[in-house]
Amino acid sequence: MKIVHVHHHYWPVVGGLENVVKALAEGMAKLRHEVHVITSQYGAENRPREEVINGVHIHRVKAVRLGYPDLTYPLKVPRDLLRNADVVHGHSQNSLFTVKVVEEAKKLGIKTMMHFMAVDALRDHPNALVRLLGPKYSNTMLKRALGIADVRLARSLRDKALIEGRFGVNVEYVPDGVPRWFIERDYLGDAFRSKYGINGDYVLYVGRLHPLKGVDVLIKAMSLVINKIDLRLVIVGPGERRPYMELARRVGVDKHVFFLGFISEEDKVGAIDGSIGVVLPSISNYVEVYPMIITEAWARAKPIIATMVGGVLYRVKHMTNGLLVSPRNPAALAEAIVTLAEDKELGRRLGAEGRKSVLTWDEIVNKLLSIYSGG
Structure with a gap:
């Protein structure tokens, strides 16, 4: 053909x-x-x-x-x-x-x-x-x-x-x-942590550093999270880091946030594997038609915390295969992150359910x- x-x-x-x-x-x-x-x-x-x-x-x-x-x-x-x-x-x-x-x-x-x-x-x-x-x-x-x-x-x-x-x-x-290898690859979380010097639990963001992606909301949420638990945020993806690094410093979480920029696909698998879950904090329908990071997280049996925008609502079901929060709401996002961090069994169950839908x-x-x- x-x-x-x-x-x-x-x-x-x-x-x-x-x-x-x-x-x-x-x-x-x-x-x-x-x-x-x-x-x-x-x-x-x-x-x-x-x-x-x-x-x-x-x-x-x-x-x-x-x-x-x-x-x-x-x-x-x-x-x-x-x-x-x-x-x-x-x-x-x-x-x-x-x-x-x-x-x-x-x-x-x-x-x-x-x-x-x-x-x-x-x-x-x-x-x-x-x-x-x-x-x-x-x-x-x-x-x-x-x-x-x-x-x-x-x-x-x-x-x-x-x-x-x-x-x-x-x-x-x-x-x-996703590529078949993305599902079948051995666990890479420990190798990722060692390579980038990340110790302790962390949540992961993968995507562009763009205003519509809600990275600023996520950083503000982390200022609330660290008042309750010891947790880190790893940010992976291209874009101008400086304004987000300055925001992290202003809200007092700069020592808890790691900006890694663009990384290889293998390192991305490791980043997902090593996390307690992946966060998608977007604020606009336009940027989340079919978020690939949801598929990639589920391919590695990891849970998703996502805002209710675009096509997310048609894929992520609250407390079934992920956690849903309203957009532009640092407090709601922080609460969901703390919930996932404090209940690892919930995360395993949500991630396993999500994996069933991956093609x-x-x-x-x-x-x-x-x-x-x-x-």
Whole structure:
């Protein structure tokens, strides 16, 4: 089967959706399908316009960008490639690049798939201009994408429910997976602690250092936590650390918070293994469509403490596979952290329950291939 994936970013750009497209493309190529990715040159300006990596044919086309990555527009669409495809799979209806390329495939009579995400998720954005204009743009793109997709897919049950309820169309739920090794790898917690010099219990945050991710709320919560128990916070992920380090110092938890920046996948497994649980303190629907860190924590049988935003509510069930708290609430977050720290058996039970829902990328790839072929 000749399969074309479309998104405005691809490797070497690293991010949630970029990693998803890469996992799907390489997984399908390993099964001897002819797999292509149409993407823009943004983030890969030093790479060839055409290359093959791990069996995947990458086509970086010239594009223009109006500030935001989603507002990337292709100046050239490789129609000859689309014309010979069996299926064209677009990722994110919010991406102008994706919608334009899939639209061209539709005109050529090629079977089209669209993976929908972050539907109606900008209404709580902290930026007033984004709150004003974002919903209008996203609603326009949603309707446009629905019109060109032969098959509609959703990464989250939230987006599936919203689209089916509003438009009365069928949407296939195809979530993200993890590599099989992520589940099967031996325990790495002790090695991680030794490498980074972390002693004692800690909770873990993995993600960007971004205002919408609620890292400041988590640091403030830690100032309440350490008044009750001896606990540390390990923060893993890219972004500007300085404002968060200054906040930690102001609230008196700087000696309890470890900023590790970007770490390897193996070290991430160790960070999860060594923790008492993973905290997801986000404050906006937009940034938590299908949080991969939930899947990764559950893959290692670790519990999640998460705020009730985006797709989280459709996955984390309070006191069943995790703990839920309201966003922007340091006191509620602190209470949940203390609960988990003081009841290790609860953490084991929540993590074990979460692990039951984890799928591997092999399983996701096979499901998509069945959908492609009409199965």
